[in-house]
Amino acid sequence: MYSLIRKIFFQLEPEQAHYTAMNLLQTLRKLPGGKNTIHRIFRAPQKGLQKHVFGLSFRNPVGLGAGFDKNARYLEELDALGFGFVEIGTVTPLPQEGNEKPRLFRLVEDRALINRMGFNNEGVEVIARRLRNWRLNGKPLNPAAKLLVGGNIGKNKVTPNEEAWKDYEICFRALHAYVDFFVVNVSSPNTPGLRALQEKDALHKILTHLQALNKGFAVQRPILLKIAPDLEWSQIDDVIALAREIKLDGLVATNTTISRSGLQTPAAALEQIGAGGLSGAPLKERATEVVQYLCSQLKGEIPVIASGGIFTAADAREKLATGAALCEVWTGFIYEGPAIVQQICKGLAR
Numbered sequence: 002m003y004s005l006i007r008k009i010f011f012q013l014e015p016e017q018a019h020y021t022a023m024n025l026l027q028t029l030r031k032l033p034g035g036k037n038t039i040h041r042i043f044r045a046p047q048k049g050l051q052k053h054v055f056g057l058s059f060r061n062p063v064g065l066g067a068g069f070d071k072n073a074r075y076l077e078e079l080d081a082l083g084f085g086f087v088e089i090g091t092v093t094p095l096p097q098e099g100n101e102k103p104r105l106f107r108l109v110e111d112r113a114l115i116n117r118m119g120f121n122n123e124g125v126e127v128i129a130r131r132l133r134n135w136r137l138n139g140k141p142l143n144p145a146a147k148l149l150v151g152g153n154i155g156k157n158k159v160t161p162n163e164e165a166w167k168d169y170e171i172c173f174r175a176l177h178a179y180v181d182f183f184v185v186n187v188s189s190p191n192t193p194g195l196r197a198l199q200e201k202d203a204l205h206k207i208l209t210h211l212q213a214l215n216k217g218f219a220v221q222r223p224i225l226l227k228i229a230p231d232l233e234w235s236q237i238d239d240v241i242a243l244a245r246e247i248k249l250d251g252l253v254a255t256n257t258t259i260s261r262s263g264l265q266t267p268a269a270a271l272e273q274i275g276a277g278g279l280s281g282a283p284l285k286e287r288a289t290e291v292v293q294y295l296c297s298q299l300k301g302e303i304p305v306i307a308s309g310g311i312f313t314a315a316d317a318r319e320k321l322a323t324g325a326a327l328c329e330v331w332t333g334f335i336y337e338g339p340a341i342v343q344q345i346c347k348g349l350a351r
């Protein structure tokens with residue numbers, strides 16, 4: 002059934018398909034009894050899948066990666082589809098248009114995407130207001146096992162790297178009351194210079210500053226760091242040492258890659274697409290390798306959320322078997338469709 006729907010949506014320009022599909026789902030959800038009906042169709046098994054990670058209870062280990070619901074517009078729909086958690090954002094202090102369109106491309110032969118969105122988002126004020134409203138008026142399917150929300154935060158394109166810490170602070174303060182945990186994003190390839198913030202001194206400054214701010218709140222939110230798959234092993238070792246030193250709550254590995262190796266898509270087509278982060282099946286192996294390395298070094302001291310090329314229960318199981326505490330889908334959601342959480346959870350529950 003989804004393969005037919007996908008054929009239709011794949012006729013549309015990718016970004017347009019994304020919003021058309023989510024707005025359609027939202028319209029259905031808003032019909033009387035809509036949310037429960039969607040939930041009945043896509044219900045994911047919960048039994049035995051609950052996870053307790055960095056002090057939070059996840060109803061299942063399957064989340065949605067950042068960049069899908071950048072503006073926190075679709076939390077009710079994503080709750081109905083059974084996700085255990087959703088990373089909203091990347092959110093920046095000021096609203097941003099992002100890069101010029103087209104900026105999202107399908108590589109169907111590779112079951113992959115390339116994007117250079119550039120942190121298009123409505124800015125932290127609007128998003129915080131929307132989250133507040135959702136907290137007050139949302140209708141959780143199961144109040145005892147709610148969808149958890151991570152706030153993925155970044156910096157504006159115009160902010161120089163030396164002042165990036167201020168942007169992270171603005172987003173952190175504004176979202177603190179409304180998210181369950183934070184993910185500090187310094188690893189997207191589409192904001193010029195951003196990934197230089199993965200260097201240890203820069204990271205140390207941003208993360209310890211957020212940790213100090215966190216202590217000033219009545220409730221502390223777990224703070225995670227999301228890293229790129231393109232880091233050298235020595236850089237990953239620096240991240241591990243820092244994570245240990247400052248007692249970071251967790252890591253998300255990995256973001257999209259700038260690599261184009263091993264693709265079926267012809268070189269000429271890739272050249273025409275141009276720059277951007279590659280996600281989906283071709284990222285799977287490298288992401289697993291990074292997650293495995295992190296988990297083997299950290300030995301459960303610091304939990305890892307695995308992201309990269311997860312389409313099926315077997316893919317999720319592979320990531321969890323390396324020691325990852327939770328996993329996230331993004332490109333898999335596009336190719337596998339709205340039943341992806343149900344399918345993965347069914348497989349994991351077996």
Ligand SMILES: Cc1cc2nc3c(=O)[nH]c(=O)nc-3n(C[C@H](O)[C@H](O)[C@H](O)COP(=O)(O)O)c2cc1C
Pocket residue numbers: 066067068069071090091105114116118120153186189227255256257279280281282284308309310311329330331332333
């Ligand atoms: C169109 C698109 C936009 C994305 N935007 C963000 C973002 O804003 N922040 C972020 O941390 N990751 C972003 N990502 C990366 C995903 O969250 C995820 O880490 C990556 O795509 C690898 O997972 P996948 O292979 O399952 O897609 C984006 C990915 C895609 C495809």
